[in-house]
Amino acid sequence: MPEGTFRNRAVLVTGASQGIGREIALQLARHGARVGLMARSRSDLEATAAACRTEGAQALILPGDVGSETDCEAAVRSTCADFGSLDMLIANAGISMLSAFEDLDDLEPLERVMRVNYFGAVYCTRHALPHLIASRGRIVAVSSLSGLTGVPTRTGYAASKHAMRGFFDSLRIELRRHGVSVTVAYPGFVDTGIRERAVGDGLGRGSGRIMTASECANRILGAAAQRRRETVMTRKGKLGPWLKLVAPDLVDRIAARSVGFSG
Numbered sequence: 001m002p003e004g005t006f007r008n009r010a011v012l013v014t015g016a017s018q019g020i021g022r023e024i025a026l027q028l029a030r031h032g033a034r035v036g037l038m039a040r041s042r043s044d045l046e047a048t049a050a051a052c053r054t055e056g057a058q059a060l061i062l063p064g065d066v067g068s069e070t071d072c073e074a075a076v077r078s079t080c081a082d083f084g085s086l087d088m089l090i091a092n093a094g095i096s097m098l099s100a101f102e103d104l105d106d107l108e109p110l111e112r113v114m115r116v117n118y119f120g121a122v123y124c125t126r127h128a129l130p131h132l133i134a135s136r137g138r139i140v141a142v143s144s145l146s147g148l149t150g151v152p153t154r155t156g157y158a159a160s161k162h163a164m165r166g167f168f169d170s171l172r173i174e175l176r177r178h179g180v181s182v183t184v185a186y187p188g189f190v191d192t193g194i195r196e197r198a199v200g201d202g203l204g205r206g207s208g209r210i211m212t213a214s215e216c217a218n219r220i221l222g223a224a225a226q227r228r229r230e231t232v233m234t235r236k237g238k239l240g241p242w243l244k245l246v247a248p249d250l251v252d253r254i255a256a257r258s259v260g261f262s263g
């Protein structure tokens with residue numbers, strides 16, 4: 001990524017206590033950004049903040065739940081109060097769902113996944129927006145390959161990630177006149193604990209080629225630096241939309257195989 005892009009920039013990262021968000025925060029810190037770190041676990045946020053400060057960065061911990069609009073507003077307010085501006089929002093916080101739809105006792109898991117993954121990103125964006133317009137800043141939304149195609153055992157998760165795509169692809173067009181870029185990231189399997197922490201009975205955990213959180217974070221920040229509209233992270237993910245035009249059933253079979261779902 002171009003040297004200096006993030007130097008001194010004020011960035012709010014959600015889901016910064018673990019996994020991809022933690023890596024994003026650390027890499028931003030190495031690039032000289034000032035980082036606001038939001039997640040629910042205060043102790044994990046303190047650990048991320050300490051690691052960012054070791055890199056010489058200012059880091060602010062913002063314990064809160066992205067499923068609460070009040071918490072999202074407070075996180076944005078604190079970041080702007082401390083740093084004086086906001087240059088980038090990284091809406092990364094998310095949870096997964098692993099279960100066949102027919103095996104769910106009720107719809108609470110789908111509502112929870114939608115609240116955290118979709119509304120969490122929307123709430124943060126709403127409150128960050130005036131500040132990002134003022135700075136002609138950047139929005140980054142972390143979706144998933146499940147936001148591009150259906151995946152068995154992930155109905156609720158795929159729905160939330162498709163919803164993010166619809167929202168941010170639309171918002172990008174609205175924000176062009178303000179000079180605010182919107183980058184949507186579509187990772188495949190990334191080596192984090194998300195599947196162990198998933199809602200549901202764990203069906204379809206999947207296996208296969210897995211990217212490190214560090215590589216994923218690096219690609220996300222590279223795309224954000226260049227204000228690219230999206231970054232699709234695997235070869236299958238890049239080919240999928242083309243293949244879907246001519247052989248949609250084959251894409252369904254590939255998706256089922258990738259999570260070990262035999263039907």
Ligand SMILES: NC(=O)c1ccc[n+]([C@@H]2O[C@H](COP(=O)([O-])OP(=O)(O)OC[C@H]3O[C@@H](n4cnc5c(N)ncnc54)[C@H](OP(=O)(O)O)[C@@H]3O)[C@@H](O)[C@H]2O)c1
Nearest residue numbers: 015017018019020039040041065066094144189190192194
């Ligand atoms: N790992 C993958 O294979 C993969 C693939 C495609 C897309 N993604 C997406 O990448 C993003 C990050 O995933 P990850 O793999 O890094 O997961 P992870 O290791 O489980 O980390 C998720 C982060 O989100 C935070 N979070 C969860 N619920 C939250 C809530 N209600 N409010 C605030 N923060 C919350 C967690 O912190 P607390 O628990 O402390 O709140 C944690 O910091 C997610 O949006 C995920 O859907 C991941």
